[in-house]
Amino acid sequence: MNDLVTIKEIQEDPLRIATLCYLPVPGDGRDKTLVTFRPLLARDARRLGQYFLGLSDETRRRYGPHPFDQATADMLCAELNYAQTLRMLATLDLEEAEQVIAYFILVLGVLERDAARYARLAIPLAPDTDCTLAPSVADAFQSRGLGSLMMEHLIRVAVRLGRKRMVLMGGTQATNARAIHFYQKHGFRKVGEFEKPPGFNNYDMILEF
Numbered sequence: 357m358n359d360l361v362t363i364k365e366i367q368e369d370p371l372r373i374a375t376l377c378y379l380p381v382p383g384d385g386r387d388k389t390l391v392t393f394r395p396l397l398a399r400d401a402r403r404l405g406q407y408f409l410g411l412s413d414e415t416r417r418r419y420g421p422h423p424f425d426q427a428t429a430d431m432l433c434a435e436l437n438y439a440q441t442l443r444m445l446a447t448l449d450l451e452e453a454e455q456v457i458a459y460f461i462l463v464l465g466v467l468e469r470d471a472a473r474y475a476r477l478a479i480p481l482a483p484d485t486d487c488t489l490a491p492s493v494a495d496a497f498q499s500r501g502l503g504s505l506m507m508e509h510l511i512r513v514a515v516r517l518g519r520k521r522m523v524l525m526g527g528t529q530a531t532n533a534r535a536i537h538f539y540q541k542h543g544f545r546k547v548g549e550f551e552k553p554p555g556f557n558n559y560d561m562i563l564e565f
């Protein structure tokens with residue numbers, strides 16, 4: 357299937373890579389919640405800030421691509437650059453207001469510090485065809501299948517953009533059993549280990565499409 361999409365097309369219409377899906381509600385197999393996956397838009401600053409401020413200490417301990425405050429949300433929404441980074445949201449409509457329940461960063465390229473580690477592993481990263489992932493799901497929605505639905509969508513988007521591999525931003529903590537299971541389930545394989553900070557082990561994991 358030739359379903360390629362270009363950055364220019366996403367810039368012209370970000371909702372081109374949006375989709376709807378149903379998240380099963382625990383306890384009742386028949387009940388479902390309608391969730392939207394879509395890129396971050398300039399108008400999302402307030403709801404993204406609410407998402408950041410709502411993250412628990414435990415989630416922040418596992419996930420730290422940038423500070424989680426309103427000022428950062430304002431900055432990210434003011435400086436959207438789809439050619440460099442896609443910030444995908446999962447949202448649901450709650451009492452007529454749209455609420456963010458997941459936030460996945462997909463850098464269209466590689467970060468220098470990740471590339472340096474992969475070079476030491478003799479796996480040179482390719483900025484033009486690799487991409488870099490940092491996923492998070494709101495605490496109340498973790499382990500309910502939302503991350504997997506969003507991951508499947510994001511992999512499709514990355515493939516449509518012509519990307520060939522996906523790596524983890526800053527790896528994943530060796531103690532983050534759920535994340536490791538999650539990545540393996542979606543086809544990532546562990547290719548290396550590194551200590552950061554000293555005494556804390558992390559894994560580098562890569563997915564080849």
Ligand SMILES: CC(C)(COP(=O)(O)OP(=O)(O)OC[C@H]1O[C@@H](n2cnc3c(N)ncnc32)[C@H](O)[C@@H]1OP(=O)(O)O)[C@@H](O)C(=O)NCCC(=O)NCCS
Pocket residue numbers: 415418419491492493494497498499500501502503504505524527528529532533534535537538541
């Ligand atoms: C990691 C994260 C993005 C995954 O999203 P999610 O919506 O929770 O993931 P899903 O519910 O789709 O899948 C989680 C899987 O882990 C499994 N799991 C849950 N707890 C687990 C544990 N302690 N050990 C191993 N596996 C576990 C679930 O059973 C499920 O696997 P299954 O589908 O095979 O049953 C989300 O949990 C999160 O944001 N965690 C906190 C931040 C974080 O760790 N980010 C990643 C940093 S590298």
